[in-house]
Amino acid sequence: MQQFLSPRTLCLRVAVTAVMLVAVMLLCALVGPERISLRTALAGINGSALPNPDYEILVHIRVPRVVLAAIVGAALAAAGVALQALLRNPLADPYILGISSGAGLGATLAIVGGFSWTLWGRSPVAVFAFAGALGTVWLVWVIGRITGKFHVTGLLLAGVVVNAFFSAVIMFLISMARGQQLHATMFWLMGNMAEEDFFVLWIGAGCVMAGVVSLYFLAPQLNAISFNPVDARSMGIHVERVQLLVFIVSAFVTAIAVSLSGLVGFVGLVVPHAVRLMLGPDHRQLLPIASICGAMFLVVADTAARVIVAPAQLPVGVVTAIVGGPFFLVLLVRYNRKVSWLR
């Protein structure tokens, strides 16, 4: 009888989903408004003197975009898993603690302010969003800590309050904005991908990988804490320290995702749930697999966003919400049936 997750099973499952992710990314990179052929594009690697538009499109437009979607999807799914466990609330998502509104406020300020400088190649919007996200999370943590031990409810309430307040400020700024700014703000708030250069992608990918790996090492403790933090402490787990670490890492990873792509909704809620329903709640498995599946989901969703109304583009957040909502409902119905059948 298979009672426990063995390291071999875990490695196998992670490897299989990773291979699937690479396949999906390759496939999606070949799809787009401009028809390209893989064979022609591959010929361009050798650097022949002839101009090779297929190679240019694939390497400089499609691949960065697909990689960006994968990074953002993995970050959001991992943060979703971690925060659902930390808050012991299956409705939690990466934005629940006010990150979305803080980042949104930063981005809106940058757009309305019309700045033109760059920082390490990043636009003011991205920089402001990142700073806004981390600043808000810090604020929520401070407010939450005032309210008591293990401050889970306090954190949630602080997140709700801060979210509401900052959203009001965002609405105020939007109502003051002019036409072009308004469009940019709306797109950002709905989650929007753009073609980034490889330097930014490397940094983003490195940070998100580091985040997911460090969350993995907290996964066994997270199992016990998500079950019951008081019992976890009696079982020798340093609960406060684990909670703080998980909180910091997931906030950091979410802030990176948000500064890369705006507010892409639903990935951080739907993907952790879907994977948990299929493979169970053991975070040692849930965390890596949900990250990979989150990457896959967002790569596909972003490809749809590029293709559906080509040559125009949809904000990817619209696609994730439209696909994610019904998908989530189907999962819930199936899950409930399974549970009642067990009883």
Next chain:
Amino acid sequence: MTTSVQVQNVSFAYHRGQPVLEDITFSAEAGKFLALVGPNGVGKSTLINLIAGSLVPQSGTIFIDGGNIQSCRPRQLAHKIAIVRQGSVPVFGFTVAEVVLMARTMHYGPLGFESEIDRRRVAEALEMTATAEFASRPLASLSGGERQRVFIARALAQDTPILLMDEPTTFLDLRHQVAIYDLLKTIQIDKARTIIAITQDVNLAAQYCDQALLLRSLRPAPAPILSSDATQDRRQYRIGPASEVLTAAHFQEIFGVDGFSGRIGRESFFIPLGRMAKDAARKAGR
């Protein structure tokens, strides 16, 4: 007799509140079963949480195997004491085996996986509590009695010399109550564990426990706990062998409830009798 848990002059009050426990001193002998009895809200759970290190006393000291628990880190304490608290509701669908395995988290290797020893401890705990048959079912699909056995299995898997129980038989029917006490007694004897259990069932406590601690509320004016016994006056508690502490006179005093009491063979019993009970008048008439 070696002492396992030693509580010395412990007083406790919740955050700017009235004192809950005042100057409690007792010791639990190693390998014995101690029952903690008293009215609701009197501080039994508080006392258990103090011993488990989840709360810190305002004054006084608690020793486990001679070591002061305040100088212990959670991890060191978790090697000595396991606790079963009252029903926690799981949010995520962990299976029975996964729940029991959580007790071994602090022993995991660097990659976050359990060793062969951890698995053996879990298997033994499941075996002993007769929960092995539903090891791969989600905890939420079990009945109350089964779930309680799983939590006891988890405490067992933690492999500590001391087990604390907060009302292990609440909400269970008669058969399951007896089954839990049989299980605890087996653990005490076969595994040589010290058990401290809060219980509301004074009759089961009398049948199974070696020692008993009777706790009285501090709220109503600090009247003498037992008017008949001058030496025990003014103290919040009474500790001793179960047969001496769990008596009808003490129950009447502490719970303020009248009742029938008696003894059949080696077992003593107490049946509470309210004012409106059928035989209340006859009892009063005698």
